[in-house]
Amino acid sequence: xxxxxxxxxxxxxxxxxxxxxxxxxxxxxxxxxxxxxxxxxxxxxxxxxxxxxxxxxxxxxxxxxxxxxxxxxxxxxxxxxxxxxxxxxxxxxxxxxxxxxxxxxxxxxxxxxxxxxxxxxxxxxxxxxxxxxxxxxxxxxxxxxxxxxxxxxxxxxxxxxxxxxxxxxxxxxxxxxxxxxxxxxxxxxxxxxxxxxxxxxxxxxxxxxxxxxxxxxxxxxxxxxxxxxxxxxxxxxxxxxxxxxxxxxxxxxxxxxxx
Numbered sequence: 001x002x003x004x005x006x007x008x009x010x011x012x013x014x015x016x017x018x019x020x021x022x023x024x025x026x027x028x029x030x031x032x033x034x035x036x037x038x039x040x041x042x043x044x045x046x047x048x049x050x051x052x053x054x055x056x057x058x059x060x061x062x063x064x065x066x067x068x069x070x071x072x073x074x075x076x077x078x079x080x081x082x083x084x085x086x087x088x089x090x091x092x093x094x095x096x097x098x099x100x101x102x103x104x105x106x107x108x109x110x111x112x113x114x115x116x117x118x119x120x121x122x123x124x125x126x127x128x129x130x131x132x133x134x135x136x137x138x139x140x141x142x143x144x145x146x147x148x149x150x151x152x153x154x155x156x157x158x159x160x161x162x163x164x165x166x167x168x169x170x171x172x173x174x175x176x177x178x179x180x181x182x183x184x185x186x187x188x189x190x191x192x193x194x195x196x197x198x199x200x201x202x203x204x205x206x207x208x209x210x211x212x213x214x215x216x217x218x219x220x221x222x223x224x225x226x227x228x229x230x231x232x233x234x235x236x237x238x239x240x241x242x243x244x245x246x247x248x249x250x251x252x253x254x255x256x257x258x259x
Contacts, residue, residue, distance in 0.1 A: 068099060068107065074119050074128040076112065083193055085114030085179050088142045092121065098137035109141050113177045114194065116161045136162070149174075156208035157201060166244065170259060171221075171251040172203040175244065200247050214239040217247050221254045228253050 076085065084090040092108040110119040110128075118131045118139065138147045145165045151157040158176065167173040179194040201208035202220050211217045217239070218225045231253045232238075232246060239246040 068097075068104065068120060068131065069122050069129060071120075071129040071131050074112075074117065074130045076128075085112045085194055087111040087113045087144075087177050092119075093142055095140040095142075097131075097139045099131065099139075100135040101137070107139075109139060111141055111146070111162070111177075114179045114181075116178075118162065133161075138165075147174075154207060156210070158199070163201075166200075166248040167251045169252060169255045170203075171255050172208075173248045173251045174201045174203075174208065175199070176201070198244070200244065202247065202251055211247055213243060214246070217250050221250060224254055224257050227257055 087110075090110065092110050094106045095109045097104045097107045097109065108120055111117075112119060116133075118133070118136060119128050120131060121128050133148060136148045138145060139162075140146070145168075146162045147165050148162050149155070149157060149160065151160045157163070157174075161176070164175040164177055165172065166175055176199045178197045178199070180197050181192045182195050184191045184193055200211050202211050202217065203209075204220050209220050211220060218228065221228055228250050232249060235249070237246050237249050
């Protein structure tokens with residue numbers, strides 16, 4: 001894209017990006033100089049607030065040209081707020097996104113776990129966009145960190161896609177968030193509903209092993225089973241009431257004991 005300045009000077013989109021980067025650099029340096037001229041205990045707070053304002057201004061100026069918006073339009077089924085294919089909520093929530101080797105903050109995101117598609121919306125336009133999955137490294141949403149993993153025949157995972165990283169250690173724990181549809185027929189009237197279907201995996205010896213309860217989890221960590229059960233009991237973590245937390249904590253405790 002070419003931009004015309006003052007009817008005489010032309011810059012391309014790359015030059016425009018560099019101008020914005022230099023603008024941010026100058027804003028931060030001006031802010032730092034201003035704060036150094038101030039006295040009092042509030043200098044650090046003033047500096048932090050000023051830096052945040054400068055960065056926010058930079059992101060705002062970049063919005064229309066950010067290449068997040070090069071995906072295809074997302075078209076969903078007809079759904080209701082209590083019957084939808086999304087993770088946690090059908091509303092857009094702000095999250096961090098590592099996309100095409102660039103880290104973006106406060107990006108409006110929604111995650112369709114029926115089709116395994118990450119959604120954002122076009123800047124100042126009403127339609128939704130599917131982000132290109134091959135460009136997504138990871139993203140955060142509703143307090144969860146999702147990573148995109150390229151699965152192969154030796155990984156132990158069911159396929160390439162986004163996985164919720166529950167524990168990020170040597171014995172990594174992943175959850176594959178999924179919704180499936182169930183048919184409903186009432187008085188000869190057909191409808192459907194979404195059902196959550198989560199699957200858990202623990203990394204051991206370079207591959208991921210599926211687990212779903214105490215028995216399968218302890219089988220993975222059988223060489224430290226007694227110690228793990230003791231620690232889980234001490235911390236009042238039960239597989240029956242919260243299997244997800246129990247699997248993640250078991251892996252964490254295992255790494256602490258083993259390594």
